[in-house]
Amino acid sequence: MNGGPSGFHNAPFTRTFITASAILTVLLGVQGRSSRLGLSYEEIFQKLHIWRLIASVFAFSSTPELIFGSCLLYYFRVFERQIGSNKHSIFILFSILVSSLFEILALAYLQEPSLSRLASGPYGLIFASFIPFYFDIPVTSRFRICGVSLSDKSFTYLAGLQLLFSSWKRSLVPGLCGVFAGSLYRLNLLGIHKVKFPENLTSFFSRLSWSSFAISRPRNTPTHVARETENNHPSARTPIFEPSEAFVAQLVSMGFDGSSARQALVHARNDINIATNILLEAQAR
The missing domain is CATH 1.20.1540.10 (Rhomboid-like)
Incomplete structure (x- = not known):
């Protein structure tokens, strides 16, 4: 399985x-x-x-x-x-x-x-x-x-x-x-x-999950590199991100469409947590 x-x-x-x-x-x-x-x-x-x-x-x-x-x-x-x-x-x-x-x-x-x-x-x-x-x-x-x-x-x-x-x-x-x-x-x-629970009742568990992912994420991920570039070069604060194929594959395995996953990663600047939220909110509409 x-x-x-x-x-x-x-x-x-x-x-x-x-x-x-x-x-x-x-x-x-x-x-x-x-x-x-x-x-x-x-x-x-x-x-x-x-x-x-x-x-x-x-x-x-x-x-x-x-x-x-x-x-x-x-x-x-x-x-x-x-x-x-x-x-x-x-x-x-x-x-x-x-x-x-x-x-x-x-x-x-x-x-x-x-x-x-x-x-x-x-x-x-x-x-x-x-x-x-x-x-x-x-x-x-x-x-x-x-x-x-x-x-x-x-x-x-x-x-x-x-x-x-x-x-x-x-x-x-x-x-x-x-x-x-x-x-x-x-x-x-x-x-x-x-029906939904109030967000303050579910955010605690979500923060635990996301923080554990952030701790285990390698330092050389596209998100980290992009943030370092942004901090060192203020003029490059709006780059066009190329979505990570690994993140695209991960979102597709969660059940999302491939093209939607790519667009969400571009908007989220290759942050998979934010991209997941974008896709979930779009799905709930």
């Missing part, structure tokens, strides 16, 4: 979510409480253990589920890069709330002994992300294995199937609830696509 450039650049919320999920899974696993994390009819409707509802959103009940789930969440960071951290945080919140509601309704309706406790973990967010993955991520290559036609997206689907059936019905139900939540988001239920 390849979700574009490596790391969590321009994906601070995905990084935070994966980190929180891994820490809670390990801590609760060490305490021997991971097997009791999943939602159950008794604890939700009789004992009213609301904290279990919150814990079950983040912590997986086993290490294999954590590995597959984290890999999928890491791949799906491409959506945060495409629509921006603000809108993606709304998608995360919507997917979690709606899928959790469907899980509670499923427990109330089915009441089967085999479904006394659902599998825990961010199944809602993961399988809600398969909806934009199916519709918005194009197939870039196809190949055949033992006569079976596959694409570069097939391995992501296989990882999702492994997670979906990891605990049979216990994991199948929350996975399907996530698919329903993603479908409702896709249908723009209640105009959810236009």
Whole structure:
């Protein structure tokens, strides 16, 4: 699976979510409480253990589920890069709330002994992300294995199937609830696509992501050279920048059009962070 450039650049919320999920899974696993994390009819409707509802959103009940789930969440960071951290945080919140509601309704309706406790973990967010993955991520290559036609997206689907059936019905139900939540988001239920968080709630994570990129950026990048030239030669403050092919390729891997990426880099003076913001703002209009 390849979700574009490596790391969590321009994906601070995905990084935070994966980190929180891994820490809670390990801590609760060490305490021997991971097997009791999943939602159950008794604890939700009789004992009213609301904290279990919150814990079950983040912590997986086993290490294999954590590995597959984290890999999928890491791949799906491409959506945060495409629509921006603000809108993606709304998608995360919507997917979690709606899928959790469907899980509670499923427990109330089915009441089967085999479904006394659902599998825990961010199944809602993961399988809600398969909806934009199916519709918005194009197939870039196809190949055949033992006569079976596959694409570069097939391995992501296989990882999702492994997670979906990891605990049979216990994991199948929350996975399907996530698919329903993603479908409702896709249908723009209640105009959810236009909802945004206040910028001051999301800027902190964005600054962390951008500052880490700036620290790791080599000193001889086109942006740095251009700024040194500008400082040393005041008369050259409005040069025409040739967009970096590496930055163009990075923006294209995020899902932007090549020509639009070049124009944004020219306007941003080869600063990829500013160029990304320009493209995201244009996409949101």
